Amino acid sequence: MSDEFTDFHLEAGRAANGPYALDVDPQRAGWGYSSLRILDLPPGGHHSFATGDSEWIVLPLSGGCTVVTDTDTDTDTGTDTDGTFELAGRESVFSGVTDFAYVPRDTQVRIASGAGGRFALTGARCERRLPARYGPASAVPVELRGTGNCSRQVNNFGAAGTFACDRLIAVEVLTPGGNWSSYPPHKHDECRPGQESELEEIYYYEIAAAHGKEGVGYQRVTPSGRGRGTDVLAEVRSGDAVLIPDGWHGPSIATPGHAMYYLNVMAGPGETREWLICDHPDHGWIRDTWPDQRVDPRLPLYEAPAGDAR
Template sequence: MSMRGQPTYHLPAGRTAHGPYALDIGPEQAGWERSSLRVVELEPGGVHTLVTGESEWIVLPLTGSCTVHISDEIFELLGRKSVFSGVSDFAYVPRDAHAQIASGAGGRFALAGAKCERRLPARYGPAPEVRVELRGSGNCSRQVNNFAAADAFDCDRLIAVEVLTPGGNWSSYPPHKHDEHHPGEESVLEEIYYFEVADGGLGYHRVSPSRPGGTDVLAEVRSGDTVLIPDGWHGPSIAPPGRTLYYLNVMAGPGEKREWLIRDHPDHRWIRDTWPSQPADPRLPLYGPEDQG
């Protein structure tokens, strides 16, 4: 996105609100080819119609529960109280479809999307099957909910995960990138970070250039903010003391294979070598796949 001709990669909450969406970022707005993220807020009894067009989508409850009606199928999403309370179930909605999202009690629902070629079947993703992974150690410990990771759930292009970082920790670290094609080493992926901070407060996120004139961001992020990453070394994401930092990562790229391959920044990759000698943060996991609420 741009403002006065200059690229804008940090988008504070409300900046992209449009129509029924509290957040609306697509390829046209972001200036890239595939990745999208919307957040729809439904009042009690509210209904939203999603026209998928050329993109595949995942409906992921952030707060609340809903039903997703696609053709002759209805998926009941139990959802959760918040992104900090448990894993959520989700629904996959294919391209070239109409879906109705309805919520009796109301809630906030992320729509993670990617332009794609194949039309896959609509499916339900149960919360107990979401793989919860602990990454890093010490003050680099974080939790990853791999609900739509490349090796966890079948999509054509879309890759999406949730990351929770306990207060005071660094995640998305060491800084890494995925903006060049190197078979078996690095894949090209456009990425959106959507942030929430438990109980308010702020965190920080860094993107540094990987090429002359590349993306350069140092952002103070709050709940509802997004950061766009078309290229560049991204990380760390820093959680404030006493506040858990959440982010939803949405990615897609042009590669023949749907894969998440990253290259660490050469000045910082040494940090991985320290992890085996440190215990994981004892606050993790914040919850497991059995915790849906």
């Protein structure tokens, strides 16, 4: 496989690289900032990596782990200290909110898991070296967005304004079976102060099984007239990813009976870390119908815990 991907839909396994089941970085994606790695660890397994010029959040998808950084800089004293974070994790992305760990650029990191698990490493090239930190599950805002068959749940663990990063923005979205999310189609591929921010985005999917059968979902991205003319109509399965350097993205469709999870990773060149979007002019009217409908009663699939057992 060449260093740079030639299309935008990465089926499970096609973007594997060394220890990673999925490895997307700026070089392979052909852009400037956003990264995502998916790491599977067996019981007793461990993995070490250098963060390089990027900041990262270690997010358990299933299982728990210990995250150790070689150094962390105390911003008050300017001294370096070791950072160790015990992540309780979760059974699956469909079972609960998880705690997580932020690790800064220019750091050595070791991840170890006694029981094994699957872990997402969400990253972004950045300039500032912020301190390593623990993110408790109880502090993750759980938002219900949309109504009717556009209802979905957003876990804003790494959203702008929720958790401090230099450039990285990351959230989780859960869509009940039969619903549409990432809708109305929207874009964030140009800088328009106060209206739209320029952000590269990665979608990573897991689809809930039902009656012993694997599920599928669907993702649409249409060209906005900017950048690379991203055009995707993909049937997505667990482990797949879609790259969105530009374009109107949405809907993300969960097939009946199969809830859809996706992890969004975003970063861009803007001076301010913010998520500002522009709705597609043909479909933005759908928002006006939401106040007249109820939120899907299946939501929330779960809520953040009241406190952390640490």
